[in-house]
Amino acid sequence: MKLWESLRRPDWLAELQAVLILGVVLVAGLGAFQVVRLALGDELTVSLPASAVSGTVDAPLRAGAEVASDQDLQVLVAEPSAAQVVASALTGLPSYLVVVTLLVLLLRLVRSARRDDPFTRATAGRLRVLAVVVLAGGYGAALVESLAGFYLSSQVYDGATTTLDVPLYWLLVGFGLLAVAEVVNRGRSMRAELETVV
Amino acid sequence: MPPSDDHQVELHLDELLARRGMTLTDLADRVGLTLANLSVLKNGRARAIRFSTLTALCRVLECQPGDLLTVRRQ
Numbered sequence: 001m002k003l004w005e006s007l008r009r010p011d012w013l014a015e016l017q018a019v020l021i022l023g024v025v026l027v028a029g030l031g032a033f034q035v036v037r038l039a040l041g042d043e044l045t046v047s048l049p050a051s052a053v054s055g056t057v058d059a060p061l062r063a064g065a066e067v068a069s070d071q072d073l074q075v076l077v078a079e080p081s082a083a084q085v086v087a088s089a090l091t092g093l094p095s096y097l098v099v100v101t102l103l104v105l106l107l108r109l110v111r112s113a114r115r116d117d118p119f120t121r122a123t124a125g126r127l128r129v130l131a132v133v134v135l136a137g138g139y140g141a142a143l144v145e146s147l148a149g150f151y152l153s154s155q156v157y158d159g160a161t162t163t164l165d166v167p168l169y170w171l172l173v174g175f176g177l178l179a180v181a182e183v184v185n186r187g188r189s190m191r192a193e194l195e196t197v198v
Numbered sequence: 199m200p201p202s203d204d205h206q207v208e209l210h211l212d213e214l215l216a217r218r219g220m221t222l223t224d225l226a227d228r229v230g231l232t233l234a235n236l237s238v239l240k241n242g243r244a245r246a247i248r249f250s251t252l253t254a255l256c257r258v259l260e261c262q263p264g265d266l267l268t269v270r271r272q
Binding site: 193196197198 | 231235236238239243244245246247248251
């Protein structure tokens with residue numbers, strides 16, 4: 001074994017733990033920054049589909065040019081009310097909360113796996129809980145953010161609109177975690193069976 | 199259909215140890231098993247035995263597998 005390998009044996013769980021800690025700090029920090037920015041700012045930004053303001057925006061454009069109606073425009077609302085500020089926060093904060101919760105639960109699981117035997121019923125259970133957090137939390141956050149967007153858009157123009165994004169990545173991560181939970185559970189039962197092989 | 203986990207295999211380890219004048223600890227040392235594992239085998243808690251373990255036991259106890267293991271008829 002080379003010297004540098006003997007000095008530092010790779011423990012990928014340790015690296016993962018460090019990345020997770022960094023992730024929690026970054027995401028929580030970004031989320032907090034967004035909240036502070038909204039709370040202290042005297043204006044907020046609302047995304048509207050360009051079709052909502054078509055006609056008024058096209059006016060300065062030359063013939064043959066028009067604003068793409070299927071794109072979003074950013075509309076500034078000066079001196080927003082408390083309700084508008086809260087709604088604006090709810091268009092993004094729920095996702096931050098879900099991601100921070102996910103990272104914290106994953107960090108606890110990795111710490112436990114490094115300290116004790118990872119192939120236990122508890123580990124499989126924790127992975128299933130993570131999967132539920134991802135699936136329910138992810139799509140719940142998407143719904144809350146969509147409703148908040150709908151309320152905000154109703155505040156700035158007559159025809160309220162919103163888009164319900166259904167991100168596939170929550171589904172992939174959630175089912176991925178359930179699959180890993182099943183692998184850990186099978187590993188546990190195989191190891192239990194092996195313990196009675198002499 | 200795979201066999202069920204219940205089995206009717208009986209281990210005649212006590213008789214063979216008495217015949218050879220050997221203790222379980224002696225046997226564990228000579229076979230290369232831990233006393234804990236050998237106790238698992240002796241007390242009927244083992245679900246399977248490796249061929250290498252069976253070979254070592256038969257070598258030390260100077261017997262054949264049929265002397266060590268029998269299947270109890272229901």
